[in-house]
Amino acid sequence: MKSHIQKHLTSYKEKYKNRGRLLISCPDKPGIVAAVSTFLHEHGANIVESSQHSTNHEGGMFFIRFEFECEDLLAKEVKLEESFKKIADTFSMNWQFTYAHNLKRTAIFVSKEPHCLLELLWAWESGDLMTDIAVVVSNHEDAREVVESFGIPFKHIPATKDIRQEAEAKQLQVLKDYNIDVIILARYMQILTPTFVAENPYRIINIHHSFLPAFIGARPYERAYQRGVKLIGATSHYVTDDLDEGPIIEQDIERVNHRDDADDLKKKGRLIERTVLARAVKWHLEDRILVHENRTIVFN
Amino acid sequence: MKSHIQKHLTSYKEKYKNRGRLLISCPDKPGIVAAVSTFLHEHGANIVESSQHSTNHEGGMFFIRFEFECEDLLAKEVKLEESFKKIADTFSMNWQFTYAHNLKRTAIFVSKEPHCLLELLWAWESGDLMTDIAVVVSNHEDAREVVESFGIPFKHIPATKDIRQEAEAKQLQVLKDYNIDVIILARYMQILTPTFVAENPYRIINIHHSFLPAFIGARPYERAYQRGVKLIGATSHYVTDDLDEGPIIEQDIERVNHRDDADDLKKKGRLIERTVLARAVKWHLEDRILVHENRTIVFN
Amino acid sequence: MKSHIQKHLTSYKEKYKNRGRLLISCPDKPGIVAAVSTFLHEHGANIVESSQHSTNHEGGMFFIRFEFECEDLLAKEVKLEESFKKIADTFSMNWQFTYAHNLKRTAIFVSKEPHCLLELLWAWESGDLMTDIAVVVSNHEDAREVVESFGIPFKHIPATKDIRQEAEAKQLQVLKDYNIDVIILARYMQILTPTFVAENPYRIINIHHSFLPAFIGARPYERAYQRGVKLIGATSHYVTDDLDEGPIIEQDIERVNHRDDADDLKKKGRLIERTVLARAVKWHLEDRILVHENRTIVFN
Amino acid sequence: MKSHIQKHLTSYKEKYKNRGRLLISCPDKPGIVAAVSTFLHEHGANIVESSQHSTNHEGGMFFIRFEFECEDLLAKEVKLEESFKKIADTFSMNWQFTYAHNLKRTAIFVSKEPHCLLELLWAWESGDLMTDIAVVVSNHEDAREVVESFGIPFKHIPATKDIRQEAEAKQLQVLKDYNIDVIILARYMQILTPTFVAENPYRIINIHHSFLPAFIGARPYERAYQRGVKLIGATSHYVTDDLDEGPIIEQDIERVNHRDDADDLKKKGRLIERTVLARAVKWHLEDRILVHENRTIVFN
Structure with a gap:
């Protein structure tokens, strides 16, 4: 049975080796989607799924999740996270990149x-x-x-x-x-x-x-x-x-x-x-x- | 609108003028269904729906609901209830006859x-x-x-x-x-x-x-x-x-x-x-x- | 009853007078979210809700819906739509702006x-x-x-x-x-x-x-x-x-x-x-x- | 694992050794419930669950399921079924006794x-x-x-x-x-x-x-x-x-x-x-x- 599962996992990791996710929580402000999506685009990351939630309650919080495909992602992960810090600071974000190939x-x-x-x-x-x-x-x-x-x-x-x-x-x-x-x-x-x-x-x-x-x-x-x-x-x-x-x-x-x-x-x-x-x-x-x-x- | 509803109610009362219901709760004992269904049959009441529940918990209680059709029910209601008392006493029943034509x-x-x-x-x-x-x-x-x-x-x-x-x-x-x-x-x-x-x-x-x-x-x-x-x-x-x-x-x-x-x-x-x-x-x-x-x- | 409803509608139109929506369908390509969200940001439209769907089937289509708030929207509608045409052409979009105050x-x-x-x-x-x-x-x-x-x-x-x-x-x-x-x-x-x-x-x-x-x-x-x-x-x-x-x-x-x-x-x-x-x-x-x-x- | 399941089944068969079920379909007529429940009572079978359905459509069919407990059921099964034939014939029933201990x-x-x-x-x-x-x-x-x-x-x-x-x-x-x-x-x-x-x-x-x-x-x-x-x-x-x-x-x-x-x-x-x-x-x-x-x- 083990080999059976390993096959699933291996094929998934191969199929999604360039798949990343970005989760963000921060105070709501104009321009967040533009800033982040432009960042992703400039780094060669193509958004395949995104969902957003913002709320007027509790002082206006903004939440977003991106799922993206990025050629040669493995080699770019460190750089991507490093570069993102600037935007993150601008908008006081809690943020996290995760990578599909990196199974929890x-x-x-x-x-x-x-x-x-x-x-x-x-x-x-x-x-x-x-x-x-x-x-x-x-x-x-x-x-x-x-x-x-x-x-x-x-x-x-x-x-x-x-x-x-x-x-x-x-x-x-x-x-x-x-x-x-x-x-x-x-x-x-x-x-x-x-x-x-x-x-x-x-x-x-x-x-x-x-x-x-x-x-x-x-x-x-x-x-x-x-x-x-x-x-x-x-x-x-x-x-x-x-x-x-x-x-x-x-x-x-x-x-x-x-x-x-x-x-x-x-x-x-x-x-x-x-x-x-x-x-x-x-x-x-x-x-x-x-x-x-x-x-x-x-x-x- | 009133006349519309009255038509519904009148037609229901006419259609179900012979429809009665009997609800019973009592301690569980052998022979309850036989006794009650025989009683109903002998009084010309044909059972059209019945549901029963009994439980081993809480000292064995028995619950049953009968719905029946009985020719000329209106004329028989008093007699039916009067006659039922004997069975009800035998089995220590809480019981109630109700009649569909008698709208709540x-x-x-x-x-x-x-x-x-x-x-x-x-x-x-x-x-x-x-x-x-x-x-x-x-x-x-x-x-x-x-x-x-x-x-x-x-x-x-x-x-x-x-x-x-x-x-x-x-x-x-x-x-x-x-x-x-x-x-x-x-x-x-x-x-x-x-x-x-x-x-x-x-x-x-x-x-x-x-x-x-x-x-x-x-x-x-x-x-x-x-x-x-x-x-x-x-x-x-x-x-x-x-x-x-x-x-x-x-x-x-x-x-x-x-x-x-x-x-x-x-x-x-x-x-x-x-x-x-x-x-x-x-x-x-x-x-x-x-x-x-x-x-x-x-x-x- | 009419006045009751009119009050709802009027209050909604007032509350959402600056609320717009943008729906887009187009062939999937990198950079769409960046382009559109930057466009909205540059035109003073703050995204309050966005949802995206893209598909690998049927030749890779991309679908997105934005809901945004934009100060003084009524005055800007024509300009907004006019300016958007360029992006729309670039990505071969089917697109539509709608405005909450403009009740269907x-x-x-x-x-x-x-x-x-x-x-x-x-x-x-x-x-x-x-x-x-x-x-x-x-x-x-x-x-x-x-x-x-x-x-x-x-x-x-x-x-x-x-x-x-x-x-x-x-x-x-x-x-x-x-x-x-x-x-x-x-x-x-x-x-x-x-x-x-x-x-x-x-x-x-x-x-x-x-x-x-x-x-x-x-x-x-x-x-x-x-x-x-x-x-x-x-x-x-x-x-x-x-x-x-x-x-x-x-x-x-x-x-x-x-x-x-x-x-x-x-x-x-x-x-x-x-x-x-x-x-x-x-x-x-x-x-x-x-x-x-x-x-x-x-x-x- | 087998022994685990066998324990479940054996304990069930022991617990329900006296549990029987009777399923009946027949043309609707007055007196069926009375006849069957009296039969069960006379044969020492105590009804623990019963459900009935009858329909005015399709020529008035009657369906009922009894679940009963009967002391020493195993010894009585043949007799029970034999004796039931008379009632079954009277009401032209399709009928079937089944026994919980007799696992399908x-x-x-x-x-x-x-x-x-x-x-x-x-x-x-x-x-x-x-x-x-x-x-x-x-x-x-x-x-x-x-x-x-x-x-x-x-x-x-x-x-x-x-x-x-x-x-x-x-x-x-x-x-x-x-x-x-x-x-x-x-x-x-x-x-x-x-x-x-x-x-x-x-x-x-x-x-x-x-x-x-x-x-x-x-x-x-x-x-x-x-x-x-x-x-x-x-x-x-x-x-x-x-x-x-x-x-x-x-x-x-x-x-x-x-x-x-x-x-x-x-x-x-x-x-x-x-x-x-x-x-x-x-x-x-x-x-x-x-x-x-x-x-x-x-x-x-």
Whole structure:
């Protein structure tokens, strides 16, 4: 299976070796699009996709994402970024160039329930998620077999409330060893400490099994059942220090009815949890997400 | 317009003059369906629709709804109910016969925003809501013209926090004068007192402009915007003393994105509020809803 | 009611008096965004929203929509368009400037079923559709009262298969008299001749009561019922000479089940027909739609 | 993995050893529910779920499904069925008792694309599909590894247009060898002959990758792209001699837009194909589906 995936990734990196992306947030001012698009044009970068958002609220912010093709991009990356600084300074930009050939390195954290992990692996294998899944970390052994069958290293790091600190120390070491860019909590049922989160701001994507902000915290399906809701939801968000309060990336729902007990909600919920998480991860990998004041702008 | 609607209602009452419904809740025991269906058959009532729900939780409850046709029903109603008492006692039933020709009398409460009111009037005029809309009550004058154009009495009863008690006294008088069976809060923006609710248990249907239990209380769209949700919702529920905590009848959602500000959420939200409320009202009018422990069973 | 709407429209025209839009389709080439955004910047137009689409298929086409604010726009419109010609020629563009204050003039065609007409009127009254609804044309008298209550002229032009030609002659005269920009077929149940369509290319928006291309032609709900579908749909599209074959703008569906007969499908269908049509009309009015090879690009 | 699944199945068979189902279709007449529910009660069968549908169309048909618990059911099955014949004759019923402990034996047919197969295997492993997956048949070798990792026999039977007859002969032999009750075409890309279908009426469930009846036949996503639809669909149906014309069990859709090319439609389509097929299979396994005049009644 490994060779199969490598073929996808290699062909993608070859096909998009000249594909770059530029994400910008800055105070809104006249002339930004002109300045940036002229810059790109002068550097031989042809814009193939662009999306913009600006807002009158919150003091007029401006957000833009460019996707471009640029002959011989690899050789030009340093120069491109160097040259861009001047424009960036002029407009007080937060900005980032990324390059499609430079796959993000992903660590997936999972506990016992495998459905979100399986979805990511399946999407990866189908060529829908362009990333190096570098390692899977779990506080249980359950997923080892399937993970290793994909040729991915599996690290069993026991984690409970009592040994949280040492578990996180080991996890941080793994993230460092594998040079990880993105952490995906694919139904990882342990709370992360502020320290851990602080080391990985907006690089951690979680799936919460409710339609946030309803049913923040533990056992959302039981509470949804008790409340008698007619729809259940799932929410993918970036992780911040506030439990389940980070910027929401994607949500979706599924209809339920009086015949569904809490277990049925859990089963039906799995189907949307996996889909919602996979969408959020895909958008993150494609650099489609900007965060501003705890809200996401998703250029999809 | 009035004559148009009257034609619908008259033709419905004629068409369904022999149509009855029987709703039952009781502890689960063997033989309930046999006993009730045999009873109906022996009384000349032919079952045209039946739905059942039973649960292992909460001590095994049993819920059933029958819809039946019975020759010369009008003449038999008293006898039917009288005879049924024996079975009802045997199985400790909560039960209720209702008759399609006996249209429920509805009062709609509205404040300034007319979209839910308009939806109900439109559905009514199209022959989708079989009820006598007997009166519309509002704390504003805005809706008078459109309400009266449907031939419905419009009662302007000013209502604010300060004069709640006297406002409710007037409202209760109107409900009595018009012999009202169901109250629909079609974006009525005043809180009802426990006294008012106590006089109308499970006869008051509200539409809340959020996906409950998210954003209970005031200004849900502003808070949804602040939280950065990707879906907005609407919830129709029976009103109880606990604000926005009554049994949920129906919910639905609409997708939003980063381009939508709080005002856009409000506009998009209207479209689902009206639909969700209209569905809930329709099911209530057709006696499809049973309430058990703050959850609804909706036989739709 | 008329004054109410006029207030919306007037306030919108004032608020957006400096708001312009630029739509462009052309063969894809490097430098388009740079050229256009620099042009806009140099003419004092600040881009507030932009969306782009380009495609490798069909010979590489490029599509872009800008929305901009420009001080004193009214005085600059002619000059802006004049100056733009040079860029347009360089890149072989199809292009169009439009101005928010310059409301499109709309004619709504309707037959007997009023739900789509009512939805448009209601959205209009709520300030969601920024247009001058200049006239309603119908082959029946049914809608006169409600249309005139909105202060809109109502023209009854009988139309059947047999008198199609003279009916259309009268309709074309009305369109001319009222200086119409957009025709909305809000469940107008007459077929239009190629002549009529040819005089109004891509200015006619229809709602078809099925999920096209399923159930092209007459009586889609009956055929959907016969086929036993589990979802029904509605499709809004631009009208071309091929019946129900024009570019699709928007579609949506509603779940149905075995209890729904053809009449129930019709009733449930109305709810999505109206929503789908209203969305399509809104996007058209906001100049969000480009058509290329019988497909729409909708920048929403 | 095999032992894991066996544990699910064994625990299910134990838990539901006394669970039976009764499906009935017959001409509508008074007294059916009374007769059948009394019969069940007298035979010690306690109804835990029942759903009924009757129709005024097509000469008044009546459909009902009972799910019941009956002490010591295994010992009573023969007697139950024997005794029921009298009632069945009285009402001219088509009827069938099934027993939860008696798991249906399933054969999955697959070609190259694995997503529907994987979904069924995953749902099976999660305890959501109660069936014996007895064999997987494929005209390609691709799925062998994953299928065998679940402990399921994998039969590679080459099949093309030219060798259809001998391929089907081999397939029919496999179905016989494994004593198969249900055939699931999980994206099996070969057409079945009328002979094959005739041997397995209403026992073959297919997933078609379009919203039927749109895009009947080959390459639906390419044609959906060409038509410029805004939603894509998937349809699960029983297979009959008419290609893609069998009774529809379930359908669902996913939103697409102008940025999606035919390949994107395929990728997005996979996500709904798998879900729609899994739902249809689940309902079939739970005996929730009746077929009448090429339409399904799904008691879910």
